[in-house]
Amino acid sequence: xxxxSRTIDLSTHYLGLKLKNPLVASAxxxxxxxxxxxxMEDAGASAVVLQSLFEEQIEIENDDLDRFLxxxxxxxxxxxxxxxxLTRRVRGPDEYLEHIQKCKQAIKIPVIxxxxxxxxxxxxxxxxxxxxxxxxxxxxxxxxxxxxxxxxGEQVEQTYIDLVKAVKADVHIPVAxxxxxxxxxxxxxxxxxxxxxxxxxxxxxxxxxxxxxxxxLEVVPNLxxxxxxxxxxxxxxxxxxxxxxxxxxxxxxxxxTATDVVKAMMAGAKxxxxxxxxxxxxxxxxxxxxxxxxIWMGEHEYxxxxxxxxxxxxxxxxxxxxxxxxxxxxxxxxxxxx
Numbered sequence: 082x083x084x085x086s087r088t089i090d091l092s093t094h095y096l097g098l099k100l101k102n103p104l105v106a107s108a109x110x111x112x113x114x115x116x117x118x119x120x121m122e123d124a125g126a127s128a129v130v131l132q133s134l135f136e137e138q139i140e141i142e143n144d145d146l147d148r149f150l151x152x153x154x155x156x157x158x159x160x161x162x163x164x165x166x167l168t169r170r171v172r173g174p175d176e177y178l179e180h181i182q183k184c185k186q187a188i189k190i191p192v193i194x195x196x197x198x199x200x201x202x203x204x205x206x207x208x209x210x211x212x213x214x215x216x217x218x219x220x221x222x223x224x225x226x227x228x229x230x231x232x233x234g235e236q237v238e239q240t241y242i243d244l245v246k247a248v249k250a251d252v253h254i255p256v257a258x259x260x261x262x263x264x265x266x267x268x269x270x271x272x273x274x275x276x277x278x279x280x281x282x283x284x285x286x287x288x289x290x291x292x293x294x295x296x297x298l299e300v301v302p303n304l305x306x307x308x309x310x311x312x313x314x315x316x317x318x319x320x321x322x323x324x325x326x327x328x329x330x331x332x333x334x335x336x337x338t339a340t341d342v343v344k345a346m347m348a349g350a351k352x353x354x355x356x357x358x359x360x361x362x363x364x365x366x367x368x369x370x371x372x373x374x375x376i377w378m379g380e381h382e383y384x385x386x387x388x389x390x391x392x393x394x395x396x397x398x399x400x401x402x403x404x405x406x407x408x409x410x411x412x413x414x415x416x417x418x419x
Contacts, residue, residue: 089378090385091371093127095329095351096218096255096281098191100127102374103346103386104367107333107354108133108195108222115183117364124367128191130354131184133222134177134207136198174207181214191217193257197224208248208256218255221248224286225261234265241270242277249278257281257331261288262314271322281329282322283354284315306357311335316348321404323349323394337361339373346386347393 091102106112106121108130118129177194184192194216196204208219221244227237241258249256258279264270271282292303312335319330332345333354345353359366383389391397395404 089375089383090387091374093346093351093386093390095128095331096191096193096257098128098217098255100191100352101125102127102371103342103350103352104370104374105130105331105352105354106359106367107356108220109356109360111356111359111364113180115180115187118184119187120364121359121367122188122190124365125371126190126367128193128217128352129184129188130193130195130220131177131180131216133195133197134174134211136196136204178210178214181211181216185215193218193220195220195222195259197222204244205247205251208252212252212254216254218257218280219248219252220257220259220283221245222259222286223261224288226288238264238270238273242273245274245277245279255280257283257329259283259286259333261286262318263288267318268321268325271326271328275326275328279328281331281351282326283331283333284318284322285334287311287334306360307335307337308357309335309337309341312341312344316344317404319345319350320348320394323391324396339370339377342370342374343377343389344393346389347391349391349394351390 093100093103095103095105102125104125104127106118106126106129110132111117111121112129112132121129181192181194192215194211194214196207196211196219198204204221211219223241223244225237225240241260245256245258256279258274258281260270260274260282262285274282287307290303291300293299294301312332315332315334319332322330329351330349331352331354332348332350333356336342336345336353336355337358342353358370362369378384378386378389395401
């Protein structure tokens with residue numbers, strides 16, 4: 082029986098921010114709508130990561146501006162029809178900054194801006210502008226697929242590190258780095274980003290693989306929402322990295338239930354980020370998760386989220402080999418034919 086007289090503290094700290102609970106709405110198209118963000122706050126989200134501003138949007142703005150200036154010199158002063166077209170094309174980045182301001186005015190929970198790309202480009206400039214617009218923190222959503230065989234793994238890693246250093250040198254708000262798991266030495270890469278100044282590591286980005294339309298003979302986008310099964314890879318690396326880096330650890334991808342949140346905290350995450358669960362069940366599911374989290378903690382006599390954090394990390398469990406090669410043999414031998 083749950084002791085209803087006990088007060089359970091769901092609060093956590095992430096990116097230097099005190100959050101009322103570990104439930105964070107991660108970057109998605111849902112976050113483009115201010116009404117949705119208000120609903121997220123009302124349903125119990127402790128912070129929101131806005132939809133990403135893509136590097137391509139910044140490049141389009143710069144390219145269109147160059148083209149506009151060039152073409153304007155070749156036309157008469159009466160040829161003003163170019164300007165409305167320019168305004169429409171480059172509105173994305175400007176609207177993004179305005180969206181940050183509107184969110185800050187409308188909600189009380191922290192607003193984390195997101196930049197998605199792989200090169201410096203306009204990243205540093207827009208990171209600064211996002212800070213000026215009022216963002217409480219910044220997430221670098223680095224989405225880079227090195228398909229050129231001439232690019233080495235070392236070059237890829239250095240791209241990440243240089244980007245983090247450049248942004249950190251130009252802004253004062255905390256900076257999180259959202260990573261993919263595809264590094265030859267994930268732990269070493271995490272240490273390098275930690276040394277570069279990353280305030281948090283968000284594990285892991287989901288790469289969306291294209292599919293084939295065999296009738297049209299076309300390569301087509303393919304979006305599949307996450308499931309709790311995807312949690313395992315993320316739990317593994319958060320448990321390994323916990324205590325090895327100063328940066329906070331955030332888990333994203335595979336959070337669908339209250340027990341998923343508990344596992345994330347026990348591995349060592351400060352927050353559990355989610356999008357797919359909200360797309361599947363609606364924004365109000367945040368309230369259900371918070372309630373179920375309280376119930377689970379009460380039944381298992383936990384007084385706070387902080388009490389759980391890292392309690393099942395690699396450094397804390399009696400058998401750390403479970404996170405290493407020894408577990409490979411054990412798993413292979415554990416399956417029984419039916």
